Amino acid sequence: MERASVPIRLYSTGPSRPHELVEGVTEAPARLQVVHEGPLNDAAFVVYEVESFEPIRKLMQILGNYRLNTPSVKDTRAPIDAKRGMLLAPQIRPREAERLREMGVAFADYRGNCFLSLPESLIDIRGKTAPAPSEGKAASASRRSKRRAAALFTPRRAQVAAMLLSYPMLLSSSVREIAWAANVSTGTAAGALKLFAESGYLFSMGDRYCFRSATLMLSAWAREYPSGLGRQLSRFDGVGDLARIAEGDRLGWVSGDLAVSDLISTLEGIFYVEDETTARRLVREGRVRLNTGENSSRRVAGGTALGVSINQAFWAGTVLRQLEAREGSPSFRQRGTWARWEVAPLAVIYADLINNVDPRLHEVSVRVEEAMAARWEAHGFGKP
Numbered sequence: 001m002e003r004a005s006v007p008i009r010l011y012s013t014g015p016s017r018p019h020e021l022v023e024g025v026t027e028a029p030a031r032l033q034v035v036h037e038g039p040l041n042d043a044a045f046v047v048y049e050v051e052s053f054e055p056i057r058k059l060m061q062i063l064g065n066y067r068l069n070t071p072s073v074k075d076t077r078a079p080i081d082a083k084r085g086m087l088l089a090p091q092i093r094p095r096e097a098e099r100l101r102e103m104g105v106a107f108a109d110y111r112g113n114c115f116l117s118l119p120e121s122l123i124d125i126r127g128k129t130a131p132a133p134s135e136g137k138a139a140s141a142s143r144r145s146k147r148r149a150a151a152l153f154t155p156r157r158a159q160v161a162a163m164l165l166s167y168p169m170l171l172s173s174s175v176r177e178i179a180w181a182a183n184v185s186t187g188t189a190a191g192a193l194k195l196f197a198e199s200g201y202l203f204s205m206g207d208r209y210c211f212r213s214a215t216l217m218l219s220a221w222a223r224e225y226p227s228g229l230g231r232q233l234s235r236f237d238g239v240g241d242l243a244r245i246a247e248g249d250r251l252g253w254v255s256g257d258l259a260v261s262d263l264i265s266t267l268e269g270i271f272y273v274e275d276e277t278t279a280r281r282l283v284r285e286g287r288v289r290l291n292t293g294e295n296s297s298r299r300v301a302g303g304t305a306l307g308v309s310i311n312q313a314f315w316a317g318t319v320l321r322q323l324e325a326r327e328g329s330p331s332f333r334q335r336g337t338w339a340r341w342e343v344a345p346l347a348v349i350y351a352d353l354i355n356n357v358d359p360r361l362h363e364v365s366v367r368v369e370e371a372m373a374a375r376w377e378a379h380g381f382g383k384p
Contacts, residue, residue: 086116097126152199153221156184157192158229159314161221164196165372166345167323168379171202171209181323183314211381218347218369225351233272233311235279240288240308242269246337251282253313253320255344256352256361261336263364268307270352272344274317279310315345330371346372 086106092113100107101115101124108114116123153161159182164170170178179189193209196202201217202209211217242258245251256270269286273279282288288308321342330346343349346368353365 152195153224153228155229155232156188157195158221158224159184160189160192161196161217162345162347163315165214165218165221165347167327168211168376168381169326171211172379181319183316211376214376214381218350218372221347222351222354226355229314230351233314234309235312236283236288236310238288238290238308239306240286242286242306242308245269245282245286248285250341251278251285253344254338254341255349256356257364258338258341259343259349260353260364260368261338263367264360267358267361268309270309270311272311272313274313282310320345327375
């Protein structure tokens with residue numbers, strides 16, 4: 001919503017994962033908050049996100065005359081209930097925007113067009129159909145580059161890239177072993193390696209590969225992580241008592257600032273878990289609750305409630321422990337309460353740090369990149 005520059009905030013409602021409603025349309029429960037010099041209201045919504053124009057037509061065909069804001073009307077043609085809904089898209093054309101208004105469907109696009117009708121408020125921003133005047137050839141080229149990166153680092157291929165960047169020893173292994181480490185099929189791993197080589201990040205040497213540009217690959221991969229693999233792995237965002245979690249059993253892997261606790265004080269807790277049962281246990285033990293904006297700084301026993309993000313680990317625990325044992329723990333993982341917790345792969349830690357809005361974490365991310373570069377150099381790849 002920040003990219004669309006509209007006064008709306010969306011956030012997760014729980015551990016339910018997004019799912020594909022129809023091809024090209026992702027559905028996810030969320031809560032929506034209208035903001036204007038402070039929150040005005042808060043409501044449950046279902047978000048429908050598309051990445052191109054064609055799926056908008058599909059979604060509108062499914063909705064038909066179904067009015068999402070009218071609970072008394074039911075549509076038996078699709079698994080949509082009577083909750084409010086919002087469509088997010090890169091661009092919504094004027095004709096489709098008008099139809100969505102008539103249907104009562106809230107929407108927003110990256111151009112800044114937006115429609116939302118609630119009992120307490122009305123937002124109707126229209127007419128923004130062209131790029132900002134300041135956009136020139138450089139901006140267009142940047143957008144094309146981002147689209148290519150998004151296409152390259154699809155969630156499954158992003159898993160392969162994350163493990164190669166974090167554990168460069170895998171480049172000396174067979175495709176089957178790389179697939180095993182990344183938790184993908186052998187075919188997916190082979191296809192990913194080929195595409196990475198074609199994109200200039202890897203160099204092919206027969207049936208083995210080596211890094212050609214590890215630094216650029218890390219940068220491109222990390223930029224796409226929040227909207228790609230990271231979004232798919234997200235299960236729950238809220239606030240909770242990190243002190244209780246730290247003192248309890250180790251329930252998964254830590255990332256972000258918890259993984260670099262020797263370098264910075266705790267700002268939020270990012271966790272990766274193997275299954276839903278562990279996620280629910282983490283929620284209970286940390287007294288994690290939904291962040292509505294009002295309770296984000298509420299005092300809890302022993303301190304202040306901090307942000308907690310719970311995500312699905314894409315790796316297998318036994319595999320990651322074997323890889324970590326071979327590489328060794330980074331120097332910033334020696335002291336403090338969180339030192340006894342296992343950590344996510346370094347590439348994931350780097351992405352969680354660099355994509356945070358806090359500039360202090362950007363500074364710390366440099367140390368993580370240096371630790372990765374040391375691994376690349378140790379395996380003869382240098383820091384290209």
